Amino acid sequence: MAEADTGTAGKKEIPILPFLRLGEKAGDAAYLFGSKCTSCGATYLGSRMACSKCCSTDPMEDIRLSDHGELHVFSIVHQSAPGIPTPYVAAIVDLPEGVSVRCNIEGVEPDPKNLKFGMPVEMYTEKVHTDSDGNDIIAFKFRPVNGK
Amino acid sequence: MRDVAIVGVSMIKFGRYPEKQVHELGAQAALLALKDAGVTMKDIEIMTSGNLYQASAMVGQRILREIGQTGIPVINVANACATGSTAFREAYMSIGSGAYDTALAVGSEQMGKMGLLGGGGGGGGGGISPEGIVGSGLMPAVFGQAGAEHMRKYGTTQEHFAKIAVKNHKHSIHNPYAQYQVEMSLEDVMNARVIAWPNTLYMCCPTGDGAAAAVLMSMEKAKQYTTTPIKVAASVLTSDPWSQRDLTLPDVNTLTRNAAKEAYETAGIEPDDLDLVELHDCFATAELLHYENLGLCGEGEAGRMIDEGETTIGGRIPVAPSGGLLSKGHPLGATGVANICEVVWHLRGQAGDRQVEGAKVGLAHVIGLGSACTINVMQK
Numbered sequence: 001m002a003e004a005d006t007g008t009a010g011k012k013e014i015p016i017l018p019f020l021r022l023g024e025k026a027g028d029a030a031y032l033f034g035s036k037c038t039s040c041g042a043t044y045l046g047s048r049m050a051c052s053k054c055c056s057t058d059p060m061e062d063i064r065l066s067d068h069g070e071l072h073v074f075s076i077v078h079q080s081a082p083g084i085p086t087p088y089v090a091a092i093v094d095l096p097e098g099v100s101v102r103c104n105i106e107g108v109e110p111d112p113k114n115l116k117f118g119m120p121v122e123m124y125t126e127k128v129h130t131d132s133d134g135n136d137i138i139a140f141k142f143r144p145v146n147g148k
Numbered sequence: 149m150r151d152v153a154i155v156g157v158s159m160i161k162f163g164r165y166p167e168k169q170v171h172e173l174g175a176q177a178a179l180l181a182l183k184d185a186g187v188t189m190k191d192i193e194i195m196t197s198g199n200l201y202q203a204s205a206m207v208g209q210r211i212l213r214e215i216g217q218t219g220i221p222v223i224n225v226a227n228a229c230a231t232g233s234t235a236f237r238e239a240y241m242s243i244g245s246g247a248y249d250t251a252l253a254v255g256s257e258q259m260g261k262m263g264l265l266g267g268g269g270g271g272g273g274g275g276i277s278p279e280g281i282v283g284s285g286l287m288p289a290v291f292g293q294a295g296a297e298h299m300r301k302y303g304t305t306q307e308h309f310a311k312i313a314v315k316n317h318k319h320s321i322h323n324p325y326a327q328y329q330v331e332m333s334l335e336d337v338m339n340a341r342v343i344a345w346p347n348t349l350y351m352c353c354p355t356g357d358g359a360a361a362a363v364l365m366s367m368e369k370a371k372q373y374t375t376t377p378i379k380v381a382a383s384v385l386t387s388d389p390w391s392q393r394d395l396t397l398p399d400v401n402t403l404t405r406n407a408a409k410e411a412y413e414t415a416g417i418e419p420d421d422l423d424l425v426e427l428h429d430c431f432a433t434a435e436l437l438h439y440e441n442l443g444l445c446g447e448g449e450a451g452r453m454i455d456e457g458e459t460t461i462g463g464r465i466p467v468a469p470s471g472g473l474l475s476k477g478h479p480l481g482a483t484g485v486a487n488i489c490e491v492v493w494h495l496r497g498q499a500g501d502r503q504v505e506g507a508k509v510g511l512a513h514v515i516g517l518g519s520a521c522t523i524n525v526m527q528k
Contacts, residue, residue, distance in 0.1 A: 016278050045395065053390040072393070073300060075292025076345035077284055081264060084280030090289040090344070092397045100393040102283035112345055117300040129276045139281045 016128065016139040019046035030125045031067060032140065034099050035060035043098045067123040068145070069095040076110050093121055093142050107143035120145040149244035151367035153377035154526065156185025157489040159360035162327040162477030166260060166357075170202055171210035173359035174256030177482075178215055181252070181361035186373050189216025192363070193248040196223045198235030198255040199481040207481075211254055226481075228516025229430065230385075231255065232360065233484025237522060239364050240383040249369045255486070256359035257479035263355070264288060283396075287430065287517065288344035288352060293397055295346050295433025302448040304436065306346040310337040311454045312432040313351045313474055319461060320471025322502035325486075327356050327477030351432035353473035360485035362492075378492050381415035381509070381525040388519040400434065403521040404441040404513065411511070411523040412443070419443040422465055423507035424494050426487040428515040429472040439467070442513060442523075461504060469494065469502045480516075487512035488524055495528045 013022050021033045036043045039056035043063065050057045074091040089105040105121065108114045121142040129137035158180030165173060174197065182188060189212070197208025203226035212222065227234040232255025239251035264286045266279070279285060298304045314334050320326040332350060340348040370377035386407040391399045412418060419442060427442065429435035439450040444465055445458075453459060459467035470476050470490040473483065491510035493499045508528045515521050 016276060017282060042390070042392075073293045073296040073397070075284070075289045075296060076342065077280070077286075077289050077292075078342045078344065079264070079288065080280050080284070080286065081277075086280075087342075088280065090280075090284035090293070092283070092293055092393060094393075098392060100396045102285070102396040104281060104283055117296070128281050131275060137276050139278070141282075 012135045013138050014135050016137050020140050032065040034063045034065045036063050045099050066096050069093045071119045071121050103142045106141045152240050152243045152380045153367045153370035154362055154492055155365050155370050155373050156181040156363035157492045159325055159486045159489045161325045162356050162358035170256050170258040174211040174254045175214035177359035177361040178254050181363050185363035191250050192252045193250050194221050194242050195252045196235040196238040198225045198232040200226050200231045227520045228518050229480050230514045230516035230520040230522045231481040233514040233522035237383045240380055243366050249366050251364045254361045255482040257481035258357045259355040291431035291433050292344035292347055304451045308451040309432040312435045313337045315460050316468045316472040316474040319469050320475030323471045326471045326475045328475045347431050353430050353478040356477040356479050358479035358482040360482045360489050378495050379527045381527040382411040384411045384523045386521045398517050400515050401441050407521045407523040408442050411525050415525040421509050422511050424504045424510045425467045426490050427513040429474050466504050484514040491526045
């Protein structure tokens, strides 16, 4: 087999999940994308074919979700699937738009005493993987506000 | 719906059977249930078979090849952890509707040492799984977080959850069908390695292999076969209704509450009328939540309930006299039928040293994440 193309010309940034929107040009902030039912106001992470709360099939409104929220609950995962570093904080964060998001909490030692239900957290993104084509896979994570 | 009765039940000891195929486990349980009912395959008019991990492999028909190919309709059922209990309910519906008089429900599973299970869905970009990078969809984290919600709301402690595990492991020592029969202290449970806080190793159910079966008949027909038919007073199945966080943290509470309400109404009973409960204690945290979901106590009282020993055999309302999923094991397709089997044994007074004395009404509850909830109420 010929040597693989190692050039970076076609290298892209790919979000790890479809509801993470990366900025189109350098300097644009990444954000979580959601949708809102125009009939009942229910909000969703990502897009929906119809509203699963009220069953309306009217078109949904696109919304840009806040990058700040509060820690609803968490677990400290000590045993996981092969290859996943442990321990880490697996959490559910509530965003002000009424959407909850599953995420890791970073920037804090994974111990229950360092985390408080309801504490403010903020989103950031980082590269977590390079795929076989050399593209960067970008994930979102949350961390306590003030780095604490 | 006309009255439906359970005439025969059985389960094989849960554990690991690497030398067997899954349909052999199911066939073994089916033969025992037929014998318990005093019938043969020739009497069975319809069969339902619950199996999750071989859902595409016609497990029901494979069981019949071992025990009797009479050409009857076979329904293969998959519904996550509620697979077996959903198969049971399909058998119940077949008879209750008047379409059939005699049905066989079998639940079987072979998981071996499968490890941690996930709720499925949510593939990532670039061929990389988001698991462990964007939170966790694996069951230990999900049920850790579900327990944490109760801690947040009511100040419940890790020790409360640990006491659930202590109780269930203690119950298991009298259940010869349990995968593990090991009594342990609160210190043993609390000091075990953490799997996903607040659950430690002994607060998580094992994976394994097993099978269970039940023979159901119309009440009218059942009386020709037994003097102790066990009436299925309610058989309810719900899915998760919309709730805000259900989309990220599976809501195991609302669909259980909905199912419980419907089951109590259908059976014409109140939670106080129950003599025993087998519920879905896949993790110790889950059992505590379901005390409130099933109305066994008031809101926020589940911690007090375990503190005061109300759910121990001999207590106000024994929960998981079998040892629960925590000790008995949780071969997914078999679990729901095995819970019903346990309740039937108690109502018949056949539960040996773990017998809940004088039991007349029992409830079996199962949750399959994703989500499906079944509640079956059995009455003497």
